[in-house]
Amino acid sequence: MAALAPSIVVPTDAELLQAQADLWRNSLCYLKSMALKCATELGIPTAIYSLGGAASLPDLIASLSLPQAKLPFLGRLMRLLSSSGVFAVVESPEAVYSLTPLSYLLVDGIAADNNHMDHAPFLLTVTSAHYIDLAIDLADWFKKEAKTPPFDHKHAASLFEESMERKAPGFHKMSILGLLVHDNFATSIAVREYQDVFQGVKSVTDCCYHGDGTTGKALAKAFPLIKITVLDLPQEIRKIPADGVVNYVGGDMFKSIPRAQMVLLKMVLHHWSDEDCVKILANCRKAIPSREEGGKVVIADIILDPASGPVMFQTQLLMDVCMMLMKGGRQRDVNDWRDLIQKAGFSDYKLLKKFGARGVLEIYP
Template structure:
């Protein structure tokens, strides 16, 4: 057995501290969003000193020294950038937005700027999610509980994720807003980077497309594509009807209306492999008469699609999240391939152009 030196052990201790205190990164980020720090820095032209933040934020005067410590922590975590004056004077330190914190800035002008992901981040940090994660070990150990509760979320809250969201109005609203912001973010990137995917299409069904955010973005960017959204009754009832897209009530496990293409955006990771194959078979029926144009467009995680350490960690975090919330999971290419074959498809193309997620085109 190889002996471990004192230096290595102390480094290991520091590593354990970082893991054990990892939740503080989440809580500090939550604090920054709730105080409006990204918006305040944006209003100051993209960089702000501590005195400027003190003036702009609802922080009690007696607790302003604590804000400096939180900003130092968030800057060390990469959420904000920091510029320190040569004399080291604290009041001269300026914090600026990074690519990550720019995604937390609200579009106050109403000019249709980039999507703000603050609500998505806050959803992930809710006590409701946190309690589900605290149930993970007990859920794994308890045979009886595993049989009664399909997920740690169900073990913690006595209901499925969507069941809980339907009965808790505040959480349900938070979830809907978060999913809407994520859809706007992905749609902006997709229509900008993936235009050729929609070439030659005249119709598209967004199965499980929520309030139609993604379908509307596709219609605006590609007017030649007529878009429909397939959703459950309560989702359609709440969706805004502006005539841009058609809403169709239905269950994708049972039927998907015919179209040149079917879009499944961040849908299949919620489901087991067996249910995914059922859904994919329905999509194949929907596009089978539309060949050679017919295809299924999937936006989802393909584990291992990137060599970037941060993207890999994000993908594995999403996989663990799915295990806690739903019976689904994130999948590597081998599993995707197997499901496509079982559903009757012959070929597919994976394009890792959406960060942690990939765009997958599947053909009959």
């Protein structure tokens, strides 16, 4: 006998009116992404920065060499983006726009701030037709027996890999730049915040995925007494100039990992399925000494956590679906990470303090 379904509560008139507004908002929220893409392609964040940090609409029209007739339309675009926190606006007597921390990330050419990275490549990758088409066709993907992620299913090529470079070299280059920004941003902040993780460590292997050695170089600079090894695909290692400080090794973390007291996996595992992650972690365990000898693996990755607040949690969930579309990987909560750690044969783990949308786990053999 089927379980009795709870009785349906008919919404009130006020709830239905609010629901309609919520439906409109959720149906059209992609326009915020497109407006942000438009502003970035026009160079608005960089223009505001170049104008001293504040600009009126006429200032922007002149600086960007836009037709004067577009001024009212630009005002509507800026109004939407300001309401979303992309820009700040002061109305006195005409609207003057300034940068917020979000739009600061989209300024091109800031050299003085070591913590700055232009995030335009990431934004332009995930708002490109190559990516948007995946979301548009997601229902079709669900109905099919396709075992490949939506990106591979749609494009007959894999994101970040040579197969995509052959099909769309321009998009491939942009996506690699986006990946580097995504992975490397705030590396210097993380090194300061997590100095204790490296106390007493004599050697580190940094396992990368299409990296450029940024983390390894930052670690070598911050901890000159630690031997730093960077492992990445051979074709990626060949692109990194030898510096005589970091040991660059071309290889495959699915096969073996250079031995070290500590193995670092920063923004790597979310690209892979649980089964693949267990294989990688098992190889990490083989590469480190016992816990008594200081052996450990450090995972820096997104950790799904409702307690992080509704905005941050939604960001984490969006990144989860993003990985589902692109690579077939996933974001994980603490319980998911614990299960992977145990399946890979580790004995214990410790969750360190959060780092934006990410967290850091120390795991022990």
